[in-house]
Amino acid sequence: MEDVSSLGLSDWLVQQCKHLGINKPTPVQENCVPAILEGRDCMGCAKTGSGKTAAFVLPVLQKLSEEPYGIFCLVLTPTRELAYQIAEQFRVLGKPLGLKECIVVGGMDMISQAQELSNQPHVVVATPGRLADHIRSSNTFSMAMIKFLILDEADRLLEQGCTDFTKDLEVIMSVLPAKRQTLLFSATLTDTLQELKSIALNKPFFWESTSETRTVEDLDQRYILTPEKVKDAYLVHLIQTFVDEHDDWSVIIFTNTCKNCQILTMMLQKFNFPAISLHSMMKQKQRFANLAKFKASVYKILIATDVASRGLDIPTVQVVINHNTPGLPKNYIHRVGRTARAGRNGVSITLVTQYDIHLVHCIEEQTKTKLKEYPIEEKEVLKILTQVNVTRRECEIRLESTDFDEKKEINKRKQLILEGKDPDLEAKRKAELEKIRRQKKKFKQKIQENIQRQKHKQVKKKIMKKKHSEKS
Ligand SMILES: Nc1ncnc2c1ncn2[C@@H]1O[C@H](COP(=O)(O)OP(=O)(O)OP(=O)(O)O)[C@@H](O)[C@H]1O
Ligand SMILES: [Mg+2]
DSSP states (O other): OOOGGGGSOOHHHHHHHHHTTOOSOOHHHHHHHHHHHTTOOEEEEOOTTSOHHHHHHHHHHHHHHHSOOSSOEEEEOSOHHHHHHHHHHHHHHTGGGTOOEEEEOTTSOHHHHHHHHHTOOSEEEEOHHHHHHHHHHOOSOOOTTOSEEEEETHHHHHSBSSSBOHHHHHHHHHTSOSSSEEEEEESOOGGGHHHHHTTOOSOOEEEEOOOSOSSOTTEEEEEEEOOGGGHHHHHHHHHHHHHHHOTTOEEEEEOSOHHHHHHHHHHHHHTTOOEEEEOTTSOHHHHHHHHHHHHTTSSSEEEEOGGGSSSOOOTTEEEEEESSOOSSHHHHHHHHTTSSOTTOOEEEEEEEOGGGHHHHHHHHHHHTOOOEEOOOOHHHHHHHHHHHHHHHHHHHHHHHHTTHHHHHHHHHHHHHHHTTOOHHHHHHHHHHHHHHHHHHHHHHHHHHHHHHHHHHHHHHHHHHHHHHHHHO
16 A cells, blocks of 8 residues: 555545654554444554554544544553553644543542543543543543443453453443444454454454564564673673764663662663663652653663563664563563664664573564574673672662662552452461461471382392392
């Protein structure tokens, strides 16, 4: 398809696309937009950075302009930052309509959100937890008339990961009309296809890009094999090289825990790198502020947990570094997809210890891509090894002296209360379970010892018998 005007959209929307540099539709847009305009449910699986957002925003705006009312469309997404990004696409593309959109996410003021919801916005973009809270606690808005339900990063919303959305989704689904169009999008839909089909019941149009590989062709995927203890030195060396050679590059470093994220940020700042962090234990306003500073290139390095691995669209990101090898190939696909977006180039570098080699094999098998080794001057890395490790230790001590672990414990308790559980009772239950586990272990050990003793006795007996028969 040559031009965005052949998608079946009104002239004002085509013009709006062109103003924003969307001239030629991407394959996911070319295939899904007409099907959605026909009134079909849709499941779109296309690579990271391939324009899935516009593939659902455009047909919704088209239909909304034909019959404008609120609340017309609900978009659900797993993270707060992503909700703001999607709302922005609606706002920008829907400007000529005077679109009213409302963002409903955790960590922000609930009263003003409730007010906005009761003002009948055309589009609501939400994370499931906070929207379910609003539905449970107020009857000042209705979603009984919505025409579109969209699940962006649909597989993440339906899987039972560290944040489980299933209960909240049940609450939300219970207030939505059965007659609606349901649109599901992600770069990794296929694992959760069955669950998705139970949400998009209306004979969904399924579209998946035909490409052999599951990661982007313009992405140069690399790995560095390193002992655990040298990992940070490799990281500092890599960043130093990028800073020396490219003053316009932005880098995202993914790591596994909030604590590690904090420590790495402190460590890189000690080396005078413009680094800033993003993880779920930060206050929400701080999270938004940090992301905004990174997007504006005030800080060139973002250290994040997987909270930033999906959907975020930041064109300046040239490099993604995986400080830990992701345990699941799909997490790898989303993480490295933060670079090489919309036809741009990009590099991803995964730090791999000897214990992670099997994970790399899984990633290669699933993505149908072979990772190449990233050439590096080991001598240069060894020169800074001691200094880096001492700095890291200093940062760890500094963080331990703050109340980081205490805050983590308070957050855990808050989460349990929100889930309707008693934190003290849960702690007791956990301690009892641990006690039972320990007793079982002891019991097993005793049995093993007994078996060993019996075996020993039998062997001894046999030897004695043999000696006896030899003598006689
Ligand atoms: N037809 C188009 N032509 C040029 N650029 C486009 C087109 N459609 C979308 N884009 C741009 O491509 C970028 C990536 O789009 P988008 O964020 O929708 O990707 P995605 O497929 O949702 O990726 P992810 O899987 O990471 O969420 C955006 O900056 C968007 O403005
Ligand atoms: Mg997206």
